[in-house]
Amino acid sequence: MNKQALIDTRRRISPFVHNTPVFTSHLLDDLAGAKLSFKCENFQKMGAFKMRGATNAIMQLSKDQQERGVVTHSSGNFAQALSLAARNLGVTAYIVMPNNAPKVKKDAVLGYGGLITLCEPTIKAREQAAANLVAEKGATFIHPSNDLNVILGNATVAMELLEVHPDLNFLISPVGGGGLIAGTALAAHYFAPQCLVIGGEPMAVDDAFRSLQSGQIETNLTTHTIADGLRTQLGDINFPILQQHLDHIIRVEEDDIVSAMRLIWERLKIVVEPSSAVAFAAVLKNKAYFKDKKVGIILSGGNVDLDTLKFS
Amino acid sequence: MNKQALIDTRRRISPFVHNTPVFTSHLLDDLAGAKLSFKCENFQKMGAFKMRGATNAIMQLSKDQQERGVVTHSSGNFAQALSLAARNLGVTAYIVMPNNAPKVKKDAVLGYGGLITLCEPTIKAREQAAANLVAEKGATFIHPSNDLNVILGNATVAMELLEVHPDLNFLISPVGGGGLIAGTALAAHYFAPQCLVIGGEPMAVDDAFRSLQSGQIETNLTTHTIADGLRTQLGDINFPILQQHLDHIIRVEEDDIVSAMRLIWERLKIVVEPSSAVAFAAVLKNKAYFKDKKVGIILSGGNVDLDTLKFS
Numbered sequence: 001m002n003k004q005a006l007i008d009t010r011r012r013i014s015p016f017v018h019n020t021p022v023f024t025s026h027l028l029d030d031l032a033g034a035k036l037s038f039k040c041e042n043f044q045k046m047g048a049f050k051m052r053g054a055t056n057a058i059m060q061l062s063k064d065q066q067e068r069g070v071v072t073h074s075s076g077n078f079a080q081a082l083s084l085a086a087r088n089l090g091v092t093a094y095i096v097m098p099n100n101a102p103k104v105k106k107d108a109v110l111g112y113g114g115l116i117t118l119c120e121p122t123i124k125a126r127e128q129a130a131a132n133l134v135a136e137k138g139a140t141f142i143h144p145s146n147d148l149n150v151i152l153g154n155a156t157v158a159m160e161l162l163e164v165h166p167d168l169n170f171l172i173s174p175v176g177g178g179g180l181i182a183g184t185a186l187a188a189h190y191f192a193p194q195c196l197v198i199g200g201e202p203m204a205v206d207d208a209f210r211s212l213q214s215g216q217i218e219t220n221l222t223t224h225t226i227a228d229g230l231r232t233q234l235g236d237i238n239f240p241i242l243q244q245h246l247d248h249i250i251r252v253e254e255d256d257i258v259s260a261m262r263l264i265w266e267r268l269k270i271v272v273e274p275s276s277a278v279a280f281a282a283v284l285k286n287k288a289y290f291k292d293k294k295v296g297i298i299l300s301g302g303n304v305d306l307d308t309l310k311f312s
Numbered sequence: 313m314n315k316q317a318l319i320d321t322r323r324r325i326s327p328f329v330h331n332t333p334v335f336t337s338h339l340l341d342d343l344a345g346a347k348l349s350f351k352c353e354n355f356q357k358m359g360a361f362k363m364r365g366a367t368n369a370i371m372q373l374s375k376d377q378q379e380r381g382v383v384t385h386s387s388g389n390f391a392q393a394l395s396l397a398a399r400n401l402g403v404t405a406y407i408v409m410p411n412n413a414p415k416v417k418k419d420a421v422l423g424y425g426g427l428i429t430l431c432e433p434t435i436k437a438r439e440q441a442a443a444n445l446v447a448e449k450g451a452t453f454i455h456p457s458n459d460l461n462v463i464l465g466n467a468t469v470a471m472e473l474l475e476v477h478p479d480l481n482f483l484i485s486p487v488g489g490g491g492l493i494a495g496t497a498l499a500a501h502y503f504a505p506q507c508l509v510i511g512g513e514p515m516a517v518d519d520a521f522r523s524l525q526s527g528q529i530e531t532n533l534t535t536h537t538i539a540d541g542l543r544t545q546l547g548d549i550n551f552p553i554l555q556q557h558l559d560h561i562i563r564v565e566e567d568d569i570v571s572a573m574r575l576i577w578e579r580l581k582i583v584v585e586p587s588s589a590v591a592f593a594a595v596l597k598n599k600a601y602f603k604d605k606k607v608g609i610i611l612s613g614g615n616v617d618l619d620t621l622k623f624s
């Protein structure tokens with residue numbers, strides 16, 4: 001891992017991803033008492049930053065590996081990201097999904113050309129189904145967050161933001177499986193050493209916060225958070241990066257997340273998913289700490305189910 | 313009225329308004345069978361195009377008039393637009409609102425520095441209250457849509473869009489009080505004579521459609537549309553412009569509006585108000601007519617009440 005690897009990654013994937021816009025708002029600055037820059041990955045292709053890591057991971061495979069396809073298990077954004085990234089690169093994507101996954105998520109994967117294998121909704125069943133595809137098709141398994149090439153791809157979010165605002169005091173991104181925050185931490189380490197990287201995590205699934213305290217990867221006892229992209233846990237590849245380069249994690253309550261999401265929708269006029277609002281919620285909860293600082297906030301994605309959305 | 317008046321207007325107001333971005337989507341292009349360019353006035357200051365007309369109307373007053381303030385009656389976007397535009401220009405804005413206006417709308421006006429006068433929720437009461445302010449304060453009444461300087465300010469939306477996409481075949485904007493569509497029609501007339509201008513109007517409040525048929529200004533019998541910005545009727549200043557320069561109006565049902573709004577939220581990942589979706593709904597309802605054409609769609613604003621929002 002070195003600075004050049006990040007530069008190479010950005011050059012590699014740039015034809016296949018958007019350099020997403022950075023939004024600002026005087027009103028939200030006044031509210032937070034800080035100078036905020038929002039990196040809008042909700043406008044990324046397929047609607048989330050995961051397009052970056054998926055693209056990079058596939059591009060780093062050998063021609064031979066690419067011909068045999070890629071496989072992952074996910075019912076969320078990574079399933080869609082791998083499907084679209086694979087299609088863009090002429091590669092077959094096999095997606096293992098639980099048989100109780102919402103139709104809208106299955107349709108999205110199919111729309112991007114992914115081939116779905118349904119399984120029972122247990123971790124064991126989905127790992128078995130993925131292993132079968134690896135064995136039968138010779139496909140390469142790609143983990144949504146605990147994969148170095150995925151992490152490097154995700155690092156390009158912060159690289160782009162730091163290119164526009166090189167003098168940020170803080171960079172904040174949500175913490176789920178650890179792939180985005182690890183990439184963010186690497187980008188700041190190499191391109192903005194003055195910039196502290198902070199994670200935002202829902203209190204209800206604070207495995208990463210506890211992992212950093214205990215020094216070992218902790219698990220979540222429940223998944224009861226509206227931030228459905230953050231229910232997963234860290235892995236052995238991203239955890240050491242966080243131990244080395246992350247300053248700390250701020251935990252937020254469910255009400256904080258909904259309030260922050262509402263402010264983003266109402267004031268920035270953009271659609272972001274609950275997971276995206278966690279980083280902004282962390283700033284609003286610690287105004288004194290961020291007072292008058294330049295803060296980069298990564299809005300990770302914008303895929304929401306409008307049918308179930310309720311703000312009150 | 314001439315081309316130079318539009319050019320002067322744009323130069324005059326440009327320090328006080330955003331040149332809003334133009335969004336595109338391959339997915340929505342495929343769905344519509346046309347090449348769509350969305351002009352995003354939801355990102356305009358205070359969240360709607362009305363900021364443009366309000367700013368221009370105030371700037372065209374004499375110094376003496378400006379010192380005595382401006383007045384309007386509105387419970388919607390124009391009340392906020394006039395308040396903010398006035399504050400930006402150091403002018404006092406008196407806003408007449410019905411006493412049953414939602415608190416969120418009153419708070420928005422107050423937040424932009426407008427001085428509210430409450431009245432009974434009848435047309436007669438609000439006209440009387442506005443007349444009183446004109447008499448007492450010497451303030452100048454500014455109509456939200458039936459005012460030439462407001463129309464010229466609104467024309468800058470289409471001017472900006474045509475600067476980016478000069479070769480549009482069609483320009484479509486929603487029709488309410490007629491201020492936006494009249495400005496759009498003037499802009500196309502002077503800057504893109506090849507471009508036909510079309511209005512989108514809810515079937516439930518199709519006064520403008522009927523006015524163009526009958527040759528006189530018609531009224532609405534009900535205001536039963538989700539597109540709350542379009543319940544008003546044309547005026548004697550904008551109607552002749554529409555008679556001369558508008559190609560035709562497409563009427564859409566309530567379901568069409570909600571579906572179009574949903575597509576914009578889900579695919580463009582932006583928050584637009586129902587009125588904004590009417591123009592896109594008109595395209596989706598007439599796919600054969602717009603097939604393979606370059607279509608500019610004006611998204612008029614993004615001020616929605618998330619508490620009452622429901623897609624299903």
